[in-house]
Amino acid sequence: MPETVTAPVLKQGSPDDFRQLEAGLDSLQSETTAKHGVDWTRVLLPLAAFLVILVAWQVYVSLGFRRRDIVPGPLDVIGSLSTLWGEGSVQQAVWTSLQRGLVGFLISVAVATPLGLLLAQVKLLRRAFGPLISGLQVLPSVAWVPAAILWFGLTDGTAYFVVLMGAIPSMVNGLIAGVDQIPPQYRRVGQVLGASRLEMALQIVLPAALPGYVAGLKQGWAFSWRSLMAAEIITVGGTMGFGLGSLLDQGRTLSDMSVVFSAILLILFVGIIVELLVFAPIEKRLLRGRGLLSGSTR
Amino acid sequence: MAATPEAAVSETAVSETAVPHAAVSTDPAPSLAAPRREAAVVLENLGKRFGSGAPVLEDVNATIGQGEFVALLGASGCGKSTLLNIIAGLEEPSSGALEVPSDGAAFMFQDSALFPWISARGNVELALKLRGVGRAERRTRAMELLELVHLAEAADKRPHELSGGMRQRVSLARALAQDRPLLLMDEPFAALDAITRDLLHDELERIWKETGRTIVFVTHNVREAVRLGQRVLLLSSRPGRVVAQWEVSEEHRTNAGKAGELTGAITTRLREEIRRHA
Numbered sequence A: 001m002p003e004t005v006t007a008p009v010l011k012q013g014s015p016d017d018f019r020q021l022e023a024g025l026d027s028l029q030s031e032t033t034a035k036h037g038v039d040w041t042r043v044l045l046p047l048a049a050f051l052v053i054l055v056a057w058q059v060y061v062s063l064g065f066r067r068r069d070i071v072p073g074p075l076d077v078i079g080s081l082s083t084l085w086g087e088g089s090v091q092q093a094v095w096t097s098l099q100r101g102l103v104g105f106l107i108s109v110a111v112a113t114p115l116g117l118l119l120a121q122v123k124l125l126r127r128a129f130g131p132l133i134s135g136l137q138v139l140p141s142v143a144w145v146p147a148a149i150l151w152f153g154l155t156d157g158t159a160y161f162v163v164l165m166g167a168i169p170s171m172v173n174g175l176i177a178g179v180d181q182i183p184p185q186y187r188r189v190g191q192v193l194g195a196s197r198l199e200m201a202l203q204i205v206l207p208a209a210l211p212g213y214v215a216g217l218k219q220g221w222a223f224s225w226r227s228l229m230a231a232e233i234i235t236v237g238g239t240m241g242f243g244l245g246s247l248l249d250q251g252r253t254l255s256d257m258s259v260v261f262s263a264i265l266l267i268l269f270v271g272i273i274v275e276l277l278v279f280a281p282i283e284k285r286l287l288r289g290r291g292l293l294s295g296s297t298r
Numbered sequence B: 001m002a003a004t005p006e007a008a009v010s011e012t013a014v015s016e017t018a019v020p021h022a023a024v025s026t027d028p029a030p031s032l033a034a035p036r037r038e039a040a041v042v043l044e045n046l047g048k049r050f051g052s053g054a055p056v057l058e059d060v061n062a063t064i065g066q067g068e069f070v071a072l073l074g075a076s077g078c079g080k081s082t083l084l085n086i087i088a089g090l091e092e093p094s095s096g097a098l099e100v101p102s103d104g105a106a107f108m109f110q111d112s113a114l115f116p117w118i119s120a121r122g123n124v125e126l127a128l129k130l131r132g133v134g135r136a137e138r139r140t141r142a143m144e145l146l147e148l149v150h151l152a153e154a155a156d157k158r159p160h161e162l163s164g165g166m167r168q169r170v171s172l173a174r175a176l177a178q179d180r181p182l183l184l185m186d187e188p189f190a191a192l193d194a195i196t197r198d199l200l201h202d203e204l205e206r207i208w209k210e211t212g213r214t215i216v217f218v219t220h221n222v223r224e225a226v227r228l229g230q231r232v233l234l235l236s237s238r239p240g241r242v243v244a245q246w247e248v249s250e251e252h253r254t255n256a257g258k259a260g261e262l263t264g265a266i267t268t269r270l271r272e273e274i275r276r277h278a
């Protein structure tokens, strides 16, 4: 025992003294950092990185190691993009794919959220279906395309089916991982505070698991976007609309490398923009609100 | 385990067979003795073992009176938290019986265990909400409780923006929001610096007097036990049982000589308990 027998704790000082001492300590120990405004390095640094890559690419192409029709330069691709834009196919492809991706994503969220909560909270279900869900996450969802074409034909149904098979398992897994990582203390507090089972799930488990859940949604979006592109590349014709994958496949059939590169870049850009405008702000807000961002590189 | 009559401070050794408070009458300050009040918590031959291991608690006997402030003292790992969890209903005893208030107890943990996704006020409000307090009343009540722990200004801050001492005060406000007559505290100030801890002792004593709660305060710190408790119960280690108790009077908190004497006597006894395992 570290305490010295000769120095017991005595009551000393008036209540006012204590009140002042307390107020002093409180202000000394509270964080004083003010919130800062827009951090321009967030925009400028990625732009600079992008420009560096473009320049390096252009230089490489200008050196002429490869034929231009096999490895087009950024200028060729920009030219092709503006032609495609003039024809309206860029707008049509982006819109079609984005719309499908969004609808598929929303359906996936609606299915995966209750499913994930159920699996995370009910041991029997978790034991039974957990391995299957993890397995599905490993299976590339392109593997479903042939089956989907046979079942749904060349329709939007095929695209949606493949998207759901890609997104749902990773969302479910994200939510389960989020619930697993809740400090056990929170549930004990909930129990002490007298929370019922439902209150525990909605007031404590779900908010506590939110960072993992959002990470799962983000991964789910990435998976559904990839699956969608794969489905669109393979499934051309029928009542399938003209998406980014279709644009890519069109470039391949015409042996037009600039179109192929334009489509690849567009697919990439949509991904980057959704990350920057949707997921990054949500995640950042969530983590900062819980004091989890200080010292990180975000 | 024999009583030590030559000790300067009267210590009541609790024999394993006797009812715990039968011996208290020899104490110089009998007015504070527990049996004169209505009992809030009664523990009878309580035992606990985890799995097939050695028992952590064995034959724990104690009675805690209503409105009493009891400090439960013991070396680390002796089963203090386990005992508190059993009283709170978070764990089941393996043997013995216990009597606790039917509506459960408020609990305060060593780390504040505040929810990081809501503000200080949100945390207090959640406790009120889970107790069934209506939305309109929740807000005013939460502010009153934060005012009680002198934290009204910090009501909208998130836990991570508060210092350790402030977090523990929010945690105290949340425990008070549960509005149970029994408050269990598991080493709530152990992780705090000395100045803050002294302050919180003062604050806790004031709140205890204002609210009339029954408090069981777990600590491994003798000085803290003497500073706060009306009665100090000593828990032995492996197995844990109540082996001695001391009454603490107001004089023990204001008179350096008396306080030192009592602290010394308890420390000696505690060290004796620990040395038995050397």
Ligand SMILES: Nc1ncnc2c1ncn2[C@@H]1O[C@H](COP(=O)(O)OP(=O)(O)O)[C@@H](O)[C@H]1O
Pocket: B050, B056, B074, B075, B076, B077, B078, B079, B080, B081, B082, B083
């Ligand atoms: N859930 C548990 N399972 C197994 N052993 C436990 C568990 N909880 C506590 N113990 C054991 O019980 C003993 C007492 O623990 P605890 O009550 O936390 O002590 P204290 O709070 O006095 O430091 C320790 O030896 C610890 O290892």
Ligand SMILES: [Mg+2]
Pocket: B080, B081, B082, B186, B187
């Ligand atoms: Mg403990």
